[in-house]
Amino acid sequence: MLDLIIRHASLPDGRTDIDIGITGPTITAVEPNLAAEAAQTIDASGRLVTPPFVDSHVHLDSTLSLGMPRLNQSGTLLEGIALWGELKPTLTQQAIYDRARKLCLWSMARGTLAIRSHVDISGEHLLNVDALIQLREDLKPWLDIQLVAFPQDGYIRSKHSEPNLTRALEKGVDIVGGIPHFERTMLEGGASVRRLTKIAAERGLLVDMHCDETDDPMSRHIETLTAATVEFGLQGRVAGSHLTSMHSMDNYYVSKLIPLMAEAQIAAIANPLINITLQGRHDTYPKRRGMTRVKELLAAGVTVAFGHDCVMDPWYPLGSHDMLEVASMGLHVAQMTGVDEMRACFNAVTAAPAKVMHLDKYGIAPGNHADLVILAAADPIEAIRLRAQRLFVIRRGCILSQSPLSTAQVSFGGEAHELDFTRNNLLG
Numbered sequence: 001m002l003d004l005i006i007r008h009a010s011l012p013d014g015r016t017d018i019d020i021g022i023t024g025p026t027i028t029a030v031e032p033n034l035a036a037e038a039a040q041t042i043d044a045s046g047r048l049v050t051p052p053f054v055d056s057h058v059h060l061d062s063t064l065s066l067g068m069p070r071l072n073q074s075g076t077l078l079e080g081i082a083l084w085g086e087l088k089p090t091l092t093q094q095a096i097y098d099r100a101r102k103l104c105l106w107s108m109a110r111g112t113l114a115i116r117s118h119v120d121i122s123g124e125h126l127l128n129v130d131a132l133i134q135l136r137e138d139l140k141p142w143l144d145i146q147l148v149a150f151p152q153d154g155y156i157r158s159k160h161s162e163p164n165l166t167r168a169l170e171k172g173v174d175i176v177g178g179i180p181h182f183e184r185t186m187l188e189g190g191a192s193v194r195r196l197t198k199i200a201a202e203r204g205l206l207v208d209m210h211c212d213e214t215d216d217p218m219s220r221h222i223e224t225l226t227a228a229t230v231e232f233g234l235q236g237r238v239a240g241s242h243l244t245s246m247h248s249m250d251n252y253y254v255s256k257l258i259p260l261m262a263e264a265q266i267a268a269i270a271n272p273l274i275n276i277t278l279q280g281r282h283d284t285y286p287k288r289r290g291m292t293r294v295k296e297l298l299a300a301g302v303t304v305a306f307g308h309d310c311v312m313d314p315w316y317p318l319g320s321h322d323m324l325e326v327a328s329m330g331l332h333v334a335q336m337t338g339v340d341e342m343r344a345c346f347n348a349v350t351a352a353p354a355k356v357m358h359l360d361k362y363g364i365a366p367g368n369h370a371d372l373v374i375l376a377a378a379d380p381i382e383a384i385r386l387r388a389q390r391l392f393v394i395r396r397g398c399i400l401s402q403s404p405l406s407t408a409q410v411s412f413g414g415e416a417h418e419l420d421f422t423r424n425n426l427l428g
């Protein structure tokens with residue numbers, strides 16, 4: 001007797017009419033026509049059942065602070081950083097905790113059950129670190145949160161960052177971050193990359209740096225990050241977030257850089273919603289797209305994840321922490337309209353970030369965690385097209401969130417039509 005069976009599921013890999021058996025917190029069977037009984041059965045009726053969405057790049061300490069103390073007028077990264085600097089001295093631990101917790105509830109409802117959040121350690125205090133560590137512990141049964149020690153004002157440039165990094169890591173922050181393009185000079189940016197990577201290696205931690213989030217084609221800290229990854233033996237343990245300067249780099253240079261990244265097994269995290277709005281602000285026309293070279297990185301075998309980055313904060317006034325919106329924007333900005341490319345965009349908000357975050361027992365297979373989302377869509381492409389509704393979100397075998405299929409009534413000419421918008425995938 002199983003605890004739960006989900007019948008007639010379609011899976012992201014293309015298998016259809018699959019039954020998923022769950023015992024306690026674990027998936028115990030994934031096969032057609034599972035011959036077993038269960039205490040509870042959900043009929044997926046051919047809908048897509050996917051492992052949870054994963055957001056490998058977000059800022060929980062600034063989230064939902066839009067308008068505090070004012071709005072970003074220029075829409076640039078630099079004004080956002082200045083605005084955050086104005087807000088920081090007024091923050092309280094409770095307010096940070098409450099806003100971040102609210103966003104985490106939105107995430108759970110939208111089937112995002114793992115989040116990697118950067119947390120600013122460059123201020124005078126570590127209230128945000130304390131708030132997010134508390135939140136990580138409080139939500140542990142339902143949501144995996146990883147925290148990255150992020151020196152927003154620069155690791156070398158801000159006098160607080162170096163001592164605060166040590167304190168934050170000792171408090172239990174998981175990952176070493178950085179922001180080399182915000183240091184005073186290219187040289188200091190490179191030095192910060194080496195110093196931070198070395199600290200991670202010595203402490204046995206992962207690295208995730210905001211790297212080259214600029215339109216400057218000469219911002220090449222990713223090259224230094226690649227070299228430091230190899231030097232300190234961190235292959236497969238380092239992510240470069242944003243990497244937007246790669247968009248503007250010389251093509252010959254990129255033809256050397258991408259194989260170096262693949263060799264060092266550095267993952268790339270693009271943040272399409274944010275970078276399409278922040279980057280290119282100094283351009284007239286033509287105006288550059290603000291995203292790294294997703295197709296080329298994927299073709300070279302680099303793991304590419306898409307992150308949300310900001311939700312209603314000094315850098316971005318919109319967002320609802322919907323990873324399907326992120327996948328959709330990434331698909332459009334990178335022009336990934338081929339069938340396999342659209343599937344890769346779904347992968348960029350599920351399996352790819354799970355790999356970046358080194359999540360354990362992730363995926364629909366026996367022995368893995370029973371963490372699943374049932375979507376009102378037939379497959380990953382329809383899910384992105386519709387930003388499909390999350391009908392069930394299941395965590396460790398228990399229903400964490402549930403919402404009824406929403407429909408619309410269209411009435412005209414004496415006839416009423418009930419629409420649910422799904423099952424229109426024309427690709428077969």
Ligand SMILES: [Zn+2]
Pocket residue numbers: 057058059118210309
């Ligand atoms: Zn960020």
